[in-house]
Amino acid sequence: MKTNRRVLGFLPRAAVLFLLAPAALLAAQNPAASNHGEYGVAIVKNVMVPMRDGVKLATDIYLPARNGVPAPGKFPVLVERTPYGKEGKSDVETARFFARHGYVDLVQDVRGRFDSQGRFNFAVQEAPDGYDTVEWAACQPWSNGNVGTYGASYLGHVQNAMAVLRPPHLRAMFVMVGDGNYYQEGAWRGGAFMLLHNIAYALGALAMSSHTARSNPVAMAALEKAHRNLGDWILAYPFHAYASPFSPTPAYERWFQDYVDHYSSDAYWKRNGFDYAGLYQKFADIPIYYVTGWYDIFEYGNLHNFMVLSKLHKSPTRLVVGPWTHNVGPRFSGDVDFGPTASVDLEALALRWFDQLLKGESTGVLDGPPVRAFVMGGGDGLRITGGRIEDGGEWLKTTTWPPPQETTRAFYFHGNGTLSEQKPGEEPPSVYQYNPAHPVPTIGGQMNPGLEKLGFYTDGPRNQVCDLKMFGCRNNLPLAARHDVLVFETPPLTSDVVIAGPVTVDLWISSSAPDTDFTAKLVDVAPPNKDYPEGYAMNIEDRIIRLRWSEGYEAPHFLKPGEIRKVTIDLIGVANRFIKGHRIRVDISSSNFPYFDVNPNTGERPGYSTHSVIAINTVYHDAQHPSHINLPLLPAGAAPALPPQAGR
Numbered sequence: 131m132k133t134n135r136r137v138l139g140f141l142p143r144a145a146v147l148f149l150l151a152p153a154a155l156l157a158a159q160n161p162a163a164s165n166h167g168e169y170g171v172a173i174v175k176n177v178m179v180p181m182r183d184g185v186k187l188a189t190d191i192y193l194p195a196r197n198g199v200p201a202p203g204k205f206p207v208l209v210e211r212t213p214y215g216k217e218g219k220s221d222v223e224t225a226r227f228f229a230r231h232g233y234v235d236l237v238q239d240v241r242g243r244f245d246s247q248g249r250f251n252f253a254v255q256e257a258p259d260g261y262d263t264v265e266w267a268a269c270q271p272w273s274n275g276n277v278g279t280y281g282a283s284y285l286g287h288v289q290n291a292m293a294v295l296r297p298p299h300l301r302a303m304f305v306m307v308g309d310g311n312y313y314q315e316g317a318w319r320g321g322a323f324m325l326l327h328n329i330a331y332a333l334g335a336l337a338m339s340s341h342t343a344r345s346n347p348v349a350m351a352a353l354e355k356a357h358r359n360l361g362d363w364i365l366a367y368p369f370h371a372y373a374s375p376f377s378p379t380p381a382y383e384r385w386f387q388d389y390v391d392h393y394s395s396d397a398y399w400k401r402n403g404f405d406y407a408g409l410y411q412k413f414a415d416i417p418i419y420y421v422t423g424w425y426d427i428f429e430y431g432n433l434h435n436f437m438v439l440s441k442l443h444k445s446p447t448r449l450v451v452g453p454w455t456h457n458v459g460p461r462f463s464g465d466v467d468f469g470p471t472a473s474v475d476l477e478a479l480a481l482r483w484f485d486q487l488l489k490g491e492s493t494g495v496l497d498g499p500p501v502r503a504f505v506m507g508g509g510d511g512l513r514i515t516g517g518r519i520e521d522g523g524e525w526l527k528t529t530t531w532p533p534p535q536e537t538t539r540a541f542y543f544h545g546n547g548t549l550s551e552q553k554p555g556e557e558p559p560s561v562y563q564y565n566p567a568h569p570v571p572t573i574g575g576q577m578n579p580g581l582e583k584l585g586f587y588t589d590g591p592r593n594q595v596c597d598l599k600m601f602g603c604r605n606n607l608p609l610a611a612r613h614d615v616l617v618f619e620t621p622p623l624t625s626d627v628v629i630a631g632p633v634t635v636d637l638w639i640s641s642s643a644p645d646t647d648f649t650a651k652l653v654d655v656a657p658p659n660k661d662y663p664e665g666y667a668m669n670i671e672d673r674i675i676r677l678r679w680s681e682g683y684e685a686p687h688f689l690k691p692g693e694i695r696k697v698t699i700d701l702i703g704v705a706n707r708f709i710k711g712h713r714i715r716v717d718i719s720s721s722n723f724p725y726f727d728v729n730p731n732t733g734e735r736p737g738y739s740t741h742s743v744i745a746i747n748t749v750y751h752d753a754q755h756p757s758h759i760n761l762p763l764l765p766a767g768a769a770p771a772l773p774p775q776a777g778r
Contacts, residue, residue, distance in 0.1 A: 139285035154417065161195040167230020169194035169201055176245055179238065181262045188245030189595035190216050190261070192229040193272060204274035205236045206301075207267045210281045210587060211260060211288045213243045213250065216340065217414050224477060231481055232489070234272050238263060238374045240288065242341065245686055250340070252385060253287050253312065253403035260292030262475040270298035275299055276488045280480055282306035282421075283428075283456060289402040290435065290472040296414040301486040304480045305482035306421040310406055310431025312476040313683070314398035317512050320699070321679030323645055323736060325367060326572070326588060327427065329388060330581060333357055333375050338412050349378035351440040360584050363600055364724045368737045390737035406435065417487050422477060422670070423454030424506070425590045427576045430702045436501075436530055446496055448483075449531060450474065451503045451705070453523060455590045456578045464590025465576050466668060467518040471525065472504055498528045505536045505630060506591075506670075506770045507654065507707030513661040521591070521668065524770035532631030535768035541620070541714065542758040543751040549618040549716060549759070562614045562719075562723050564646060566728045566742040568607060569721035570603030574669045577725065588725055594653060594717070610717065616749060619655060619715035627708040631762025633701040635669060635716065638755030639697070643731035644688040645678045647720045649698040652759070654706060655713040667715065671701040676724055678733070688733055694750065704762075707769070720747055 142652060166616045172195040178186035193200040195596035208228050212221060225235040241259055242250025264277045275567040277299045286308025293303065309315050336358055343350045356363060356375035363375045368390070376383035392398040398403055406413075418439060422432035431683060432449070440447040452458060453468045459475040482493040502525050509522030526533065541549050546555040576593035583590065585601040592612065596603035610617045622656045635650040678686035680697040689695060708714050721728055730742035751757045 133773055140454045169196065169230050169234060170198070171226050171229045172198070172200045174598060174660070178247075179263055179266050181241070181259055183246075184289055185241060185246075186260065187241060187247070188345060189218065189236050190225070191264065192225040192237070194229050194234070200272065203460060205232055205234045205272060205486070206278065207236065207270075207273045208277040208484065208584065209236045209238070209260075209263055209267060209277060209279045210285060211238045211240050211256070211263065211279075212281065212451060214238070215239065215244045228239075228481070228484075228769040231485075233484065236263070236267055243421045244339070245271070247379070253291065254401050255403075256288040257291040257295050257402050259712065260288050261295045261297045265293065266299040266301050275539065278302040278303045278304070278484050278488050280306075282458065283308070283373060287403060287426075288516050292404060293414045293416070293510050294402050294406070294409045294412045295413070300414055300416060300485060302417045304419045304421075304483055305432070305435075306430060306437070306458055306476065306656050307428050308420075309404075309428045310434045313395050313405040314430050315428050316396075317399070318393060318683075319726070320674040321393075321676030321683060322674045322729065323390065323393070324725065325364060325727040326586065326724040327577065328386065329364060329375065330360060330586075331366070331381060332386050337379045338377050340379050340382060342379045346378075351770045352378040352393070358584075360581070360586075363467060367400075367727065368426075369716045369737065391738040394679075394685070406562045410438045410442060413439060414444070415445050417441075417445045417447070417450045417483075419450075419480070419483050421458055422452050423452050423456070423458050423463070424504075424575050424704065425447040425453070425455040425574075426458065427456050429576065434701050440500065440530070447500065449501045449503075449733055450479075451703070453504045453506050453591075453655075455576065461515075461520055463590045464579075465518050466521045466591040467510065467514055467516070468504070468521055468523045472523060472566060472659070499529045501528045501531050502526070503528065503531065503533075503630060503705045504771055505628060505697065505705040505707055507709055509660055511656045511666060515537045518664070519593075519666055519668075521619070522772070523707070523771060526770045528628060529704070532762060533764065533768065536629075536631040536762035536764055537547065538631070538760050538762050540756075540758045540760055542619040542718075542756055543718075543749070544715070545751060547617055549620045549714060553753065554751045554756055555753055560616050561746060561748045561754070562616060562746050564720035564731070564745045566721070566730050566744075567601065568614075569723035569728050570612060570615060570719050570721050571596065572725040573724075575672060575725055584723070591668045591670070593662070594651075594669055595664075606618040608664070610667070612719075614719055614721075616718040618718070622657065622711050622713055623708055624764075625710055626769075627714065628706075628764045629761050630705040630764050630769075631703065633704045633762065635699040635701065635758070637699065637718070637757045638694055638695050638750040639677075640693060640748045641677065641689055641745050641752075642747075643743065644656070644733040645686075645729065645731040646689075646731050647674055647676050647726070648697060648699065648747070649674045649717075649719045649722050650701065650759070652701060652704065653715040653716040653717060654708055655699070655715050657711050671704050672722065673699050673701050675699050676711055676729060694755065698756075707772075714761075717721050718749055720745065
């Protein structure tokens with residue numbers, strides 16, 4: 131079972147090309163060795179598919195075959211459009227899989243990438259190109275006119291963008307970890323720049339495989355050196371013109387700087403491909419399957435796309451959310467193993483989806499509730515083979531997201547560090563000093579694995595304890611030991627608490643700075659055991675808010691001296707079982723570096739700061755300013771049952 135779905139966007143791809151003649155028909159695979167498929171596979175390489183403006187996109191076509199030649203007849207067609215190279219191992223394996231099961235599978239390099247013509251322009255070029263590709267495929271002699279699309283990450287973005295234009299022959303989509311609002315999900319989350327993602331992804335996944343890098347060994351060598359020195363470049367941000375890690379590829383340097391310069395939610399981000407808030411009414415009313423994870427960078431987009439389109443459309447809309455990072459499907463994420471039931475064969479699920487919707491077969495994929503969400507937690511908390519902690523979990527099946535049974539309850543912060551459902555009285559506020567020169571390091575979260583060798587342990591759930599091998603850590607102490615981290619936690623729970631749904635944190639704050647950040651992190655704290663004698667603090671979800679944007683992302687609202695402002699930090703969505711003996715914890719601070727850029731506290735233009743100052747930040751928790759977290763509790767009868775003895 132393949133689980134890494136071509137979404138390791140932070141790893142440099144080998145600049146190796148197989149030089150193949152255009153439209154060269156390769157030998158078909160022997161049907162007897164087709165790994166459970168009915169057909170063999172014949173491949174037509176580098177068919178140049180014309181777009182409406184004359185640009186041609188390189189496309190490999192995988193056809194069902196008999197005895198070494200394409201099988202006669204017409205077949206449903208699947209389209210995958212990628213910026214990462216159509217000859218990537220996973221793309222090839224998946225295309226062969228579908229061809230063996232009776233589909234013509236098209237894998238295409240998007241405009242300006244690898245073997246395709248034209249200029250690459252992230253996301254916004256994909257809607258018309260996707261439309262033209264689908265309609266071209268529908269008219270070919272091997273097509274029966276039923277076209278579906280699939281793919282993950284950028285390959286999900288292209289599907290969403292194309293659906294807005296409603297290609298007439300588009301019948302179904304399988305969208306894994308695609309976006310919904312790129313400004314909020316991939317660029318300026320909460321108004322803070324997603325620094326590590328935008329440098330590592332733009333460099334390792336795109337610039338290093340650009341036309342310029344692949345044709346210029348000198349440029350490639352410079353980019354490879356920049357990637358090895360990723361940590362130094364992160365510390366050097368903000369960059370000067372022509373002095374960035376992207377300088378060997380000017381077009382990609384300009385693209386990165388465009389992201390920096392468009393720091394508000396302006397017209398740049400309102401275009402199709404970046405934001406669907408104003409475009410949902412235009413989406414093709416076709417069956418769509420959304421797949422995401424609780425630690426996926428595009429968790430918000432998949433949840434929101436499903437919530438809106440499932441109400442707008444008559445066609446079936448489905449959602450599965452696992453305990454995964456951007457690499458969806460496996461039983462583990464970060465340092466945590468969630469057990470065998472957490473693993474999902476997404477290739478097999480997609481086959482059932484398309485067999486029912488493009489072939490008319492009864493596969494059962496539409497049976498049962500439309501939402502499956504994995505509720506993490508319930509394991510024994512010990513270290514298992516591979517070194518990960520065993521956290522466990524079970525699937526929740528529900529008719530909607532959020533689940534209709536959830537009831538939101540407020541858990542309040544108190545000056546003594548407790549978290550409870552008791553409202554605060556007259557309590558003094560909590561005050562700390564935020565120094566931009568010493569930010570809180572990122573440990574776990576919504577990044578991909580693959581950067582550990584460079585010191586970045588920023589993917590998925592991880593124990594919230596520093597290690598000198600981690601970027602930004604200066605000791606081996608828990609993050610909770612820092613003076614600039616406020617900790618609010620419950621006593622050990624006397625019974626299980628299960629949450630499933632949206633989570634928000636309402637803070638009443640003030641600051642000595644006109645602009646600063648506040649972060650919130652929900653943590654499941656396991657008690658000490660023989661493997662973790664100090665306990666294990668597992669991050670569940672975290673987000674950030676930059677104060678200038680706390681009243682909207684179109685125009686800044688700086689903090690006035692002495693002003694107490696209520697801000698809300700949206701933790702998007704969570705499903706977790708805090709088992710008996712665990713604690714529910716919320717950490718509040720003002721930095722999470724290098725996942726986000728460091729706020730200099732000066733109010734200067736983002737990406738152009740000249741200096742930084744220390745901010746004195748205050749969180750209020752009294753009767754007039756009852757800071758709290760809103761948790762979506764599930765009643766006992768609605769929560770999925772644990773296996774016998776699990777977590778006990």
